[in-house]
Amino acid sequence: MRWVWLLFVLLLLSGCASEPRTFLGKEPEELKAALVSYYRVWKENYLVQDGVDAEGLPYYRVVYEPGDPLVTVSEGQGYGMRIVVEMAPFDPEAREIFDGLYRFARDHPSSIDPRLMGWRVPADPEGNDAAFDGDADIAYALLLAEARWGGGAYLEAARTRIQAIWESMIGPESKLPLLGDWVDPKGETYNEYTPRISDFSPKVFKAFAQADPDHDWQAVIEASDRALTDVMNQGTGLVPDFAEPESGLGFPLRPADPNFLEGPYDGDYYYNAGRYPWRVGAYLLEGGGGSWRDRLTVLSHWVERKTGGDPYRIPIGYRLDGDPIEEGYSIFFAAPFLVAAVAQPDQEAWAKALFAAVSDRYELGYEDSVTLLSLIEVLRDRVF
Numbered sequence: 616m617r618w619v620w621l622l623f624v625l626l627l628l629s630g631c632a633s634e635p636r637t638f639l640g641k642e643p644e645e646l647k648a649a650l651v652s653y654y655r656v657w658k659e660n661y662l663v664q665d666g667v668d669a670e671g672l673p674y675y676r677v678v679y680e681p682g683d684p685l686v687t688v689s690e691g692q693g694y695g696m697r698i699v700v701e702m703a704p705f706d707p708e709a710r711e712i713f714d715g716l717y718r719f720a721r722d723h724p725s726s727i728d729p730r731l732m733g734w735r736v737p738a739d740p741e742g743n744d745a746a747f748d749g750d751a752d753i754a755y756a757l758l759l760a761e762a763r764w765g766g767g768a769y770l771e772a773a774r775t776r777i778q779a780i781w782e783s784m785i786g787p788e789s790k791l792p793l794l795g796d797w798v799d800p801k802g803e804t805y806n807e808y809t810p811r812i813s814d815f816s817p818k819v820f821k822a823f824a825q826a827d828p829d830h831d832w833q834a835v836i837e838a839s840d841r842a843l844t845d846v847m848n849q850g851t852g853l854v855p856d857f858a859e860p861e862s863g864l865g866f867p868l869r870p871a872d873p874n875f876l877e878g879p880y881d882g883d884y885y886y887n888a889g890r891y892p893w894r895v896g897a898y899l900l901e902g903g904g905g906s907w908r909d910r911l912t913v914l915s916h917w918v919e920r921k922t923g924g925d926p927y928r929i930p931i932g933y934r935l936d937g938d939p940i941e942e943g944y945s946i947f948f949a950a951p952f953l954v955a956a957v958a959q960p961d962q963e964a965w966a967k968a969l970f971a972a973v974s975d976r977y978e979l980g981y982e983d984s985v986t987l988l989s990l991i992e993v994l995r996d997r998v999f
Contacts, residue, residue, distance in 0.1 A: 638997050639957075639970040647705075647998040649974045650990055654702045657987050661980045662695065663687075668718060675715030676736070679980030689732040689749025692720045694984040696756035700763055701991045704999050713760060717772070720753050727796045730779035734795065744797035747784045747814050750776060751792070755819045758826055770826065777827045789865075790831070790838035794876070801864065805876070808860045808868060812846065813890040815839035817898040817907060840906055842868050848935040851921075852914025855935060856880065856887035870935060880940060885932040886981075889948050893989045896954030900992060908958075915955040919965045926952075926972035946973045950986035957993045966993075 638646060660681060665674045676687040677695035696716045703709035725731040725745035726738075732750055733743035757773035783796040786807025792814040793800070793807060800807035817836050824832035845868040846858045855870035856877070870882035877887070884891075895911050921937060922928035926949045930939035950973045956966035970993075973986050 639993075640967045641970075643997055646994050650994050650998055651702075651705050653974065653983075653987050653990060654698070654705065656977055657698065657983055660977070661691075661983070662712065664715070665719065668722065672718060673711070673715045674719040674722070675712050676719045677716070677980070677984070679984075681980075685737065687719075687736045689720065689734045689746055689753070691749075691980060691984065692716060692732065693749045693752025693756065694988060696720070697752055697759065698984065698987055698991065700756055700759045701995065703763055710764060713756075717753070717757065717760075721772075725796055728779055728783040730775060731783065731796055742797060744795050745784065746795045747780070747792045747811065750780055750784070751814070751816065751819055754780060755822055758822050773826055777823050778830070780823075781827070781830045785835060786838075790834040791842060792835070792839075806864060808864060808866070809857065809871070809875075810839075810842060810868075811857055811887055812843070812854045813856070813887045813894060815843065815891070816894040817903055818894070818901060821898070821903075841866060843910060844906065846870050847910055847913075848937075849913075851917045851933070851935065851937045852910060852912075853884040853917075853933050853935045853937065854888050854891055855882045856885050857882070880932060883932060883934050883940060885940065886947065889932070890951055890985060892955035893951035893985065893992065896951070896958045897992050899958035900954070911955050912959060915952065915959055915962060915965075918952055919956070919962060924965055924968060926969050945982055946976050946978055946986045947982040949973050950989040954989050954992050 661677050663676050663678055663684065665676050667673050677691040678684045678687060679691050680686065696713060699709050699713045699716065720732045723733050723736050725733045726742060727744045731745035732753060734746040734749060735743060754773050754776040757769045757776065761769035761773065784793045786793060786800050789807040791807060791810045794805060794809065794811055798805050820832045820836050842858060843854060845866065847854050857871035857875050858868040859871045859875065861867050861869050873879045873881060875881040892911060892914065895907055899908055899911060918929065927944050929944060929948050930941060931943045931945055931948065932940035934940060949969055953966060953969040953973060956962040956969055974990060977983055
């Protein structure tokens, strides 16, 4: 079976081989220069070397706000690990940094399941539990590291974390991702049927299934698929930040009420759901399809029509019916649409416009990290 695993990890890192050609209106060397430049700015702005462990090995962490450099969250740590291992071909320091990022995550455990990372450092005094998205990306990055550098230790660490995610952050009946290890699956307000929609990452779950055959990750993909069918606006393709049951404890789901967890836009396409086109588009780019493709096709074509093909007309969030929440422009909302557009066979001009609108623009850590991950997703097979 080892040859099957080796084939899987090679595909995980490199995707299908393709001949160099003009893409997004650029030559391969131009695309490489743009990606490496974005990575270098990201490292300078958000990567921090923060002391050493008891053995003298360095810690690295990711900060989101340059003005508040003492705070790190597990979400950002997961993004950082994914970014660094993917960019290793261009960074001789990548393995040292990656190991330091993982060391920091491992040594700042959740107060509930210590196999997972506490969501905030310094610890949240109200409870430093785990968040699903942070640990899912940390585990996936460890699989990428095993594919990149081998040795077995990364795979062992990934499997330990994936098992913890399954046991502490997957609904036992719903098979949906929980918001975190703090959620009671049978809870009244937050439970196994109240997911964050942007946690639905079929590419990541597929990788987990390969690494962890003892658990039914295909059921997680299927449950996420069902939930999306419930909550997606059929006309726009937009999905909400969070969902909750229509009644009782079970399917079908509906968009969450305002102030369900984070704020007044919890039932809208806002700063959580904005990651959805990147997560699902990544799955399509590696050959995924079915209803995942159908839904993203609706969304990608709707937003191109809505903006008249001008990315700068993408606002700061949408109501599910397509009305804008806030005027303005952010790469956070534009960059994931680039992944969705590249996954479509008929949106070359739209993808080219999106690339031009995000590839040399910088905002803050959250926005820049999601943008860099989106750029990596669409450029990996052309420049690595």
